[in-house]
Amino acid sequence: MPSDQTRTAILAAAERLYADRGFGDVTLRDIVAAAGVNLAAVNYHFGSKDELIAELFVTRSIATNRERLNELKAAEEKGGGRADIDAILRALVGPTLRGCLGPDRERSTAARFMIRASIESVPPIRRIKNREVDHLRKFVAAMRRSLPDRGEVDLYWGLHFALAMAHHTIRESERLARLSDGKCDLNDVAGIIERIVAVSVMALTGGAAEKKPAAKLVARDAR
Amino acid sequence: MPSDQTRTAILAAAERLYADRGFGDVTLRDIVAAAGVNLAAVNYHFGSKDELIAELFVTRSIATNRERLNELKAAEEKGGGRADIDAILRALVGPTLRGCLGPDRERSTAARFMIRASIESVPPIRRIKNREVDHLRKFVAAMRRSLPDRGEVDLYWGLHFALAMAHHTIRESERLARLSDGKCDLNDVAGIIERIVAVSVMALTGGAAEKKPAAKLVARDAR
DNA sequence: GTCTATAGAATGATAGAC
DNA sequence: GTCTATCATTCTATAGAC
Numbered sequence: 445m446p447s448d449q450t451r452t453a454i455l456a457a458a459e460r461l462y463a464d465r466g467f468g469d470v471t472l473r474d475i476v477a478a479a480g481v482n483l484a485a486v487n488y489h490f491g492s493k494d495e496l497i498a499e500l501f502v503t504r505s506i507a508t509n510r511e512r513l514n515e516l517k518a519a520e521e522k523g524g525g526r527a528d529i530d531a532i533l534r535a536l537v538g539p540t541l542r543g544c545l546g547p548d549r550e551r552s553t554a555a556r557f558m559i560r561a562s563i564e565s566v567p568p569i570r571r572i573k574n575r576e577v578d579h580l581r582k583f584v585a586a587m588r589r590s591l592p593d594r595g596e597v598d599l600y601w602g603l604h605f606a607l608a609m610a611h612h613t614i615r616e617s618e619r620l621a622r623l624s625d626g627k628c629d630l631n632d633v634a635g636i637i638e639r640i641v642a643v644s645v646m647a648l649t650g651g652a653a654e655k656k657p658a659a660k661l662v663a664r665d666a667r
Numbered sequence: 668m669p670s671d672q673t674r675t676a677i678l679a680a681a682e683r684l685y686a687d688r689g690f691g692d693v694t695l696r697d698i699v700a701a702a703g704v705n706l707a708a709v710n711y712h713f714g715s716k717d718e719l720i721a722e723l724f725v726t727r728s729i730a731t732n733r734e735r736l737n738e739l740k741a742a743e744e745k746g747g748g749r750a751d752i753d754a755i756l757r758a759l760v761g762p763t764l765r766g767c768l769g770p771d772r773e774r775s776t777a778a779r780f781m782i783r784a785s786i787e788s789v790p791p792i793r794r795i796k797n798r799e800v801d802h803l804r805k806f807v808a809a810m811r812r813s814l815p816d817r818g819e820v821d822l823y824w825g826l827h828f829a830l831a832m833a834h835h836t837i838r839e840s841e842r843l844a845r846l847s848d849g850k851c852d853l854n855d856v857a858g859i860i861e862r863i864v865a866v867s868v869m870a871l872t873g874g875a876a877e878k879k880p881a882a883k884l885v886a887r888d889a890r
Numbered sequence: 891g892t893c894t895a896t897a898g899a900a901t902g903a904t905a906g907a908c
Numbered sequence: 909g910t911c912t913a914t915c916a917t918t919c920t921a922t923a924g925a926c
Binding site for chain 1: 851
């Protein structure tokens with residue numbers, strides 16, 4: 445896969461068109477026209493329309509996952525192997541939210557594409573998301589170290605709810621803005637992250653924001 | 668629209684096929700074959716494939732919305748015009764969750780169809796969901812009566828997060844079951860509802876489950 | 891009014907020339 | 909590695925039988 449100008453042009457054109465008009469309304473012919481290449485080039489380079497979409501999505505999502513793990517690692521190192529629960533949750537939902545929300549002007553093509561992927565949830569993207577479980581287990585492990593007294597089931601539900609709020613905010617940002625008549629500021633990404641983290645911490649700790657001093661390091665990665 | 672055997676057969680076959688195999692994998696030809704009718708009958712009775720999907724979805728979703736409003740009304744009457752916040756939230760997420768989750772054996776075709784609609788989120792269904800805002804305003808109004816001291820923005824976020832947890836649980840139930848290795852019991856619908864309501868109440872009341880005595884009736888439906 | 895048979899337009903995929 | 913030409917399948921539209 446050396447400097448493929450055609451391949452790159454297809455990827456760029458596809459991401460932009462999908463971001464602007466959604467997966468359902470964009471045909472391969474639209475993409476090749478925008479990229480200035482031949483129709484058959486898509487199948488040659490990617491195999492199928494679905495695989496083109498999959499490639500676009502994995503590229504963006506491994507970047508987000510790496511960011512998440514970096515933040516998680518930093519939080520755990522700072523806490524001597526055991527991160528505060530809010531830092532863990534911030535590492536989980538922060539990169540995704542920062543990547544998708546924010547002032548309209550600054551929304552990159554990549555961001556709009558990921559929003560679209562979150563909303564439309566087309567088959568190739570669902571298949572990739574289903575392989576995300578291993579990635580999430582690392583956060584469960586960190587949560588277990590952070591809240592060793594909490595039952596395991598509660599940890600899973602807490603993680604699940606945190607992701608629920610983050611993804612639903614991305615998916616339904618327009619509806620929330622309309623429902624609230626603009627009163628919910630969806631450009632205040634930092635505020636949204638703190639709101640979601642705060643609720644998730646409450647869900648996990650039962651309302652009392654108990655702050656425990658870092659105890660001895662728990663090295664074993666459970667599971 | 669008198670006793671349309673053909674029309675009914677199409678609806679039943681379409682709902683079953685979509686529930687089983689998803690919107691992307693089922694063609695109109697599959698549907699008419701299962702229903703034992705002619706291809707053109709779909710366009711005659713519904714106009715297009717999208718309108719057929721829309722009709723299936725609105726039928727099920729007005730049923731859910733009516734159930735929601737009935738529960739809300741009962742809760743407000745019981746409280747003399749002002750319902751407890753947990754009852755309001757239970758009326759919001761209960762019908763949806765009861766309709767979609769539960770023991771596999773008892774999952775009706777309608778339930779599986781609604782899960783599919785929630786996961787795949789195809790254009791005609793998105794269009795209908797976007798008109799759901801007026802329905803949600805009734806819940807915001809009830810929440811305002813229940814928590815008059817809470818800022819309006821917090822109410823919107825609370826409602827938003829409650830819906831987030833409910834819908835995400837439906838959408839990602841399989842992933843949660845896999846992540847938790849079956850430890851999160853997704854057949855315990857009542858337990859899930861209480862979990863979501865509890866977290867939503869905490870999100871709205873700041874962690875302290877304050878229970879205020881019903882004050883004087885607030886009749887005006889704000890907004 | 892209700893339904894059938896059939897044709898049309900558009901799409902994703904592929905075979906083979908260059 | 910790229911392109912032209914073509915295929916099978918899909919949704920949609922219409923003319924006409926019952």
